[in-house]
Amino acid sequence: MNEAEIARFLYREARLLDDKRWEEWFALLSEDALYWVPLSRGQSDGEEHTSLAYEDRLLLRLRIERLRRDPPSQQPPSFSQHVLQAPEAAQVGDGAWRARTPFSYAEAKGDAMLILYGVATHDLIAAGGGLLIRRKRVDLLNCDAALPSVQLFL
Amino acid sequence: MGRYTDDPAAIRALVRDREVHRDVYLDPDIFAIEMRRLWAKTWVFVGHTSQIPEPGDFYTCSIGAEPVMMVRQTDGSVRVLRNRCAHKGAKLVGVTSGKVGRFFRCPYHAWSYRIDGSLAAVPLRDGYAGSGFDGCDAARGLSPVQAHDYRGFVFARLSAEGPGFAEYFGASLSSIDYMVDRSPAGEMVIAGGVLRYLHDSNWKMFVENLNDTMHPMAAHASSAGTAKQLWADQPKDTPKPMAIEQLVPFAEGYEFFDKMGVRVFDNGHSYSGVHFSIHSAYAAVPEYEAAMVAAHGAERAKDVLGTVRHNTVYYPSLTIKGAIQTIRVIRPIAVDRTLIESWSFRLTGAPPAIFRRNVTYNRLINSPLSVVGHDDQACYRMVQEGLAGGGNEWVSLHRDFAAGEGGDMTVNGTSEISMRNQFRAWVNMMAPEAA
Ligand code: FES
Ligand SMILES: [Fe+2]
Numbered sequence: 001m002n003e004a005e006i007a008r009f010l011y012r013e014a015r016l017l018d019d020k021r022w023e024e025w026f027a028l029l030s031e032d033a034l035y036w037v038p039l040s041r042g043q044s045d046g047e048e049h050t051s052l053a054y055e056d057r058l059l060l061r062l063r064i065e066r067l068r069r070d071p072p073s074q075q076p077p078s079f080s081q082h083v084l085q086a087p088e089a090a091q092v093g094d095g096a097w098r099a100r101t102p103f104s105y106a107e108a109k110g111d112a113m114l115i116l117y118g119v120a121t122h123d124l125i126a127a128g129g130g131l132l133i134r135r136k137r138v139d140l141l142n143c144d145a146a147l148p149s150v151q152l153f154l
Numbered sequence: 155m156g157r158y159t160d161d162p163a164a165i166r167a168l169v170r171d172r173e174v175h176r177d178v179y180l181d182p183d184i185f186a187i188e189m190r191r192l193w194a195k196t197w198v199f200v201g202h203t204s205q206i207p208e209p210g211d212f213y214t215c216s217i218g219a220e221p222v223m224m225v226r227q228t229d230g231s232v233r234v235l236r237n238r239c240a241h242k243g244a245k246l247v248g249v250t251s252g253k254v255g256r257f258f259r260c261p262y263h264a265w266s267y268r269i270d271g272s273l274a275a276v277p278l279r280d281g282y283a284g285s286g287f288d289g290c291d292a293a294r295g296l297s298p299v300q301a302h303d304y305r306g307f308v309f310a311r312l313s314a315e316g317p318g319f320a321e322y323f324g325a326s327l328s329s330i331d332y333m334v335d336r337s338p339a340g341e342m343v344i345a346g347g348v349l350r351y352l353h354d355s356n357w358k359m360f361v362e363n364l365n366d367t368m369h370p371m372a373a374h375a376s377s378a379g380t381a382k383q384l385w386a387d388q389p390k391d392t393p394k395p396m397a398i399e400q401l402v403p404f405a406e407g408y409e410f411f412d413k414m415g416v417r418v419f420d421n422g423h424s425y426s427g428v429h430f431s432i433h434s435a436y437a438a439v440p441e442y443e444a445a446m447v448a449a450h451g452a453e454r455a456k457d458v459l460g461t462v463r464h465n466t467v468y469y470p471s472l473t474i475k476g477a478i479q480t481i482r483v484i485r486p487i488a489v490d491r492t493l494i495e496s497w498s499f500r501l502t503g504a505p506p507a508i509f510r511r512n513v514t515y516n517r518l519i520n521s522p523l524s525v526v527g528h529d530d531q532a533c534y535r536m537v538q539e540g541l542a543g544g545g546n547e548w549v550s551l552h553r554d555f556a557a558g559e560g561g562d563m564t565v566n567g568t569s570e571i572s573m574r575n576q577f578r579a580w581v582n583m584m585a586p587e588a589a
Contacts (some may be wrong), residue, residue: 037523039347048506050347050498050513053523060396062381066525071376073532146350146493147522149531 001126006089006099009131010122012105014082017153022064025153026057030125030132033057037138037154054142058133063153073151077109080152087122095126096134105154114148117141156183162588169581172555172574173548176541179356185489189218192470192583195316196421197302197309197323199472199483200224200234202497204306204343205251210269213251217312217471218486221245222299224308225269234301234310235271240292258296258458271296305334306342307472317421325562326423329466333476335458338449338503342479346513349496351522355534357470357486360494362375363530364465364473364482365426365572367411369555370404373533377525378404394437403432404526412462414567420560422469422579424572428564431464433477441505449503469576479508480516490538496520552578 016025026072037052046054055063067074082105103154107114123135138154158165158181165187168175177184197216205213206226214223214237219515221237223246239246239260246258246267250524257266257274266274273295276282287293300311302319309319316322334342353360363369370378381401385394407421415428427433446455462477474481479501496519519526541549554569560578565571582589 039349043347047510048346048513050349050517050521052349052517052521054517058384058395058397062377062384062401063382063386063525066376069376069380070537071525071529071532072373073528075532144350146352148352148524149352149528151528 001091001097003089005120006097006124006131007087009124010087010099010101010120012085013133014084018080018082020067022067026060026064028131028133029057029060030127030134033055033060033133033148034135035060035138035153036135037142037143039143041139041143052140052147067152073149078107078109078151081106081108092123097131098122099124107150107152107153115149116150116154118143118154120154129140156181156186158183162585165585166581166588169375169577170548172552172568173550174577176547176549178577178580179358179538180489180541182489185356185486187584189486193218193486194220194312195583197311197316197319198470199468199481200301200308200310202306202342202344202499203232203303203308203414204499206232206248208253210254212247212254212258213249214247214249217310220312221330222312223247223312224301225271226311232301232303232308234299234308235296236299238296239265240267240273240295240297241265241276246296246521268489269296271298279383293474298445305330311387316340320562322421323423323468324351324419324421326419326425326466326468329425329463329474329476332461332463333474335450335454335494335497336446336476336479336504337501338445339501340449341502342499343502344497345500346498346510346516349516349520349522351494351496351520351527351531353492353494353531353534354490355492355531355538356490357484357492358580359534359537360484361467361470361473362573362576363534364467365416365424366570367414367426367567368408368570369530369533370411373529374404374526378402381405396511397518399436400511400515400518401526403435406432408568412566412568415564416567416569416572417562417564418560418571418575419562419581422576423467424469424575425463425466426567426572427462427477428567431477433464433475436511439505439507441496442508445503445505467572467576469579475515477513480520482520494520497503535578 035055036046037050043049082103085102087099087101089097092098101120103120105116118138118140121137124131125134168178201213201224209226209228212223212225222234223237224232224234227233239244244260244262246260259266265276268274302309378401384404385398414426414431416426417428418424465473467473470485479499481497483495496516498516500509549572551570
């Protein structure tokens with residue numbers, strides 16, 4: 001697996017999210033996957049420090065199922081757009097890579113649009129000839145700011 | 155200046171026994187009057203003493219539009235001061251929290267203040283000789299604010315006039331007692347960061363919703379209802395995750411919430427979950443229970459752990475969840491803009507599992523990324539937008555109304571009494587001269 005292949009994987013991940021292809025995105029997660037959006041800069045723990053999100057497959061499944069049910073907060077629906085900088089990736093173990101991807105993220109809803117910036121750190125593992133996401137950590141530039149609802153996936 | 159300024163009778167006319175006029179949520183003039191009459195004259199939550207453990211430690215925030223700070227004094231007491239330089243009015247401290255040595259020093263012209271707020275030094279003092287400076291407000295330093303520390307909860311009243319602390323909160327303070335006494339050491343420490351969620355709706359919608367027990371089964375069907383279904387689909391022997399334990403009770407039915415009960419107090423305060431709540435069925439932590447019995451004795455420990463109130467509203471600025479040691483602080487910004495800050499507490503002497511539970515709950519419910527939060531916030535916004543519609547300009551709060559209700563009373567949990575109670579207090583503060 002080289003940096004270009006990892007970059008392709010991450011571009012596809014963002015594309016699946018923006019296209020709302022939730023099931024295909026969910027299939028990219030390992031069994032022990034974690035989606036983590038820290039609340040503080042350089043936060044090292046999500047158990048004894050609050051996070052904006054700290055979610056395993058069950059909670060991510062809940063998000064997806066909820067979005068399918070047309071919840072009140074999706075009138076009008078939200079749409080997202082990730083814009084990724086080229087990821088920097090390095091092998092960190094046998095069949096394990098870590099990628100660092102600065103990004104901008106827009107979430108549009110009716111006439112309103114929220115724009116966020118940050119850095120995503122993916123821990124990826126080799127599986128069945130491809131990759132799976134073991135951990136996706138999203139450090140927002142303004143993680144400690146007062147934020148409105150962020151309803152889709154960063 | 156708008157149509158409600160200097161017109162107490164018009165303000166009073168906005169609140170009926172069981173209805174309120176939409177202008178209480180929509181009118182910018184009403185919002186400005188609220189800041190002067192309600193938020194300035196009542197006891198508003200500033201922070202917790204654990205945020206400023208040492209002399210010189212400070213924490214800043216605002217009460218309405220006014221910047222204030224609480225500062226730990228050398229004698230251990232806490233003072234609340236206006237965060238406004240006495241010279242030309244610069245905000246003295248620009249960070250949320252920190253520590254000063256002996257003095258606060260203004261970055262603009264270097265006036266300095268002792269930590270009690272008194273003016274310590276002004277550059278080239280000679281230039282003030284004979285200017286009349288010594289007798290003026292500026293020479294007195296930072297304007298202090300009335301403050302009261304109740305078991306670590308620091309409240310402030312901006313105005314020199316207004317009700318006393320004990321008179322204002324009365325017996326509702328028992329919710330703070332029950333929260334603090336959940337620590338075997340009788341002490342709590344704010345920890346784990348603060349969630350800051352911006353709402354594009356009027357502050358009162360949030361406060362009213364806290365004891366609105368008719369909304370979860372509808373508004374949270376897509377989050378809690380889905381969680382319940384996901385859990386039902388799991389194999390029988392799957393260990394119950396904490397998230398499921400916390401989310402699923404939001405999907406309880408009307409009967410559950412009705413039987414919970416709600417209790418109201420004078421001045422707008424209330425709590426639901428008089429008899430039990432959505433926090434009652436959490437897994438036992440035997441190590442914690444043993445520590446509680448050792449510290450408080452079996453009887454008091456049973457009383458404290460058996461008291462699982464849902465939300466207590468300390469009108470207008472604070473809502474607390476004693477059973478899960480989280481609080482939500484209301485910071486109004488504009489008539490249709492409100493910041494909600496949610497904090498977690500670590501109970502001194504309790505095992506880490508208890509704090510992890512609080513942190514999880516706070517994140518699942520109060521984060522700007524929370525699906526439960528999205529449900530609530532969407533509903534507030536719909537009200538904010540829907541009320542613009544004319545025809546009927548009144549909001550119905552009729553549910554379980556009883557003539558002569560008020561004072562300290564407990565009724566069925568799905569009554570809208572807590573909202574009527576808030577508006578009784580609201581109108582008394584907003585238009586006392588038109589009573
Ligand atoms: S404004 Fe603070 S010293 Fe002048
Ligand atoms: Fe709710």
